[in-house]
Amino acid sequence: MNLQVAMLLGQSGITSGAVYALLALAILLVFSVTRILLIPQGEFVSFAALTMAAMQEGRPVRLGWLLGALCLAAVAMDLIASVRARRRPAVSRPTLWLCAWAAAATALSMLLPLAALGHAVQALVTIALIVPLGPLLYRVCFQPVAAAHALVLLVISIAAHVALVGIALFIFGPEGARTEPFSDAVFTVGPALIQSQTLWVVAVSALLVGLLYVGFERHLYGKALRATAVDRLGAELVGISPDLAGRVSLAVAAFIGALSGVLIAPIITIYFDSGFIISLKGFVGALIGGLASYPLAALGALVVGQAESFATFWASAYKEVIVFTLLIPVLLWRSLARTGVEDEE
Template sequence: MNLQIAMLLGQDGVTNGAIYALLALSILLVFTVTRILLIPLGEFVTFGALTMAAIQAGHPTALAWLLLALTVVDCSLDLIDAARASTGFRLPRRVPIKLAYALIMVALVRSLPLADLQMGLQTLLTLALLVPLGPQMYRLFFQPIAGAHALVLLIVSIAVHVAMVGVGLLLFGPEGAQTRPFSDAFLEIGPVMLKSQTLWVIVVSLTAIIALFLFFERSLYGKALRATAVNRMGARLMGISPTLAGKATFALAAFIGTLSGILIAPITTLYFDSGFIISLKGFVGAIIGGLVSYPLAAIGALVVGLVEAFSMFWASTYKEVIVFTLIIPFLLWRSLTSRHVEEDE
């Protein structure tokens, strides 16, 4: 291995590590606030990439109909809750708003010249279609059992993942897809030519990480989510809704997952079932951070990306084994240094 090969592998490692860092932060965020390991996070990555590819090809994506169907179920549950309220039936304001939003998305997908839209508008349309699925997922599958044991939440999360893989096959088919890069320019650094898409991934990932930091440190809603993560009962006593916190974290996770899919779609071909391995590598980064530390999770995800890239050169057949073996020493260290505390019911 010479310097040029090492720099090329390092470029790939940092690019992948930036995506894994975003996913690790999402997994950590959802877990600390809701105690849910978000296994279906990878499906937002693949759905984002495949939806973007369909829009660029000018095909009206069927994902809009999935959004409408889940919105109808969501609104039906809201109406049932309103009918059971002791104060009498009152139509929730959010019901017509959510239905109108879903119908507008269906109309836009069916009427717009999708292939002729600018890249920025295609990205916004993809995010607008997918981000609402995050709160809907929490409302339909996790909110009714929010107080259940963590193992029950994990089982439900796995079930949702399996269902979403099937939905992905139904919506997008078995063929893979790759999107156009944001830019075709190159940046020459010594003997290495950096693709502009690599720079886009790194810059957008860093911007998202900094924005998340400012959100949690400076905004009122961010501090409320942090309070829920630190002490759920105390946050509830202070008037912070656990339901709102759960929906907000799932919305952030859906946004980050979809954005990650849009960023890596020009670099690699993604299939309907590619998301699980991608999110699992982000999970390895979150494990390195002990599922408690955001900076350590981001650093761990970057390490995962670099190890994966150099494993491709030295032992490509075993690269997945090498990456996932990374969690073993950290799990051993955590088991030896942490005391077991019974979960408060």
């Protein structure tokens, strides 16, 4: 391996690591607010990439059918909940706003000539379609059992992932897709060539890492959202709505996933089930960060990206094994470093 190959592998690792960092931050965000390990996080990525590819190829965007089904389910659950509470049947305001957003985004995807419009419009419409999936998924799958044990939430999360993978196969088909890059510019730095798409990924990732760190570690509203995972009843007593916190956290996670999908779609070919392995590597990065710190989670994801890149060069058949083996020393160290006794939660 010479310097040029090492720099190319390092650039690839930084690009992959930046994407994994975004997903690690989304997983950490949802877990810190709701205690849910969001296994379907990768589906936001694959749905966004395949939706934008369909727009560029001039094919119909059929994601609106999934949004419509989730909206109907959310409305029905609101009506049933109001009847059980012996109130007049009514739909909550957040559900109405989500359904209106989903309807508007679906209408735009059907009426606009998206294939003839630029990348910016396509990306915005794609993100607008994906973002409502997060809070709707929370309302339908997680909100009725939000106070349950973390293992129950994990099982539901896995079930939601399996269902979404099957829906993705039905909507997008088994063929992979790749979108056109935002820019074809290439910069020469010494013996290495840096693609502008790589700079887009790294810049957006760094910006989101900073915003999430400031918002949830330093800002009052971020701390209020995190309080719902620490003590759900206590948060309600001080005026924090756990249901609203859950919807907001999954909306942000869906936004991060959609943005990640838009950014990496020009770099790698995405299939209907590609999101799982991508989010799993983001989860490894979040675990390296201890599921507690945004900067550490981002750093762990960058380590995963570098390990994957260099493993591809040295032993491509074992790159996944090498990446996931990183968890063993981290978990062993955290187990030995912990001296107290864990509560059940």
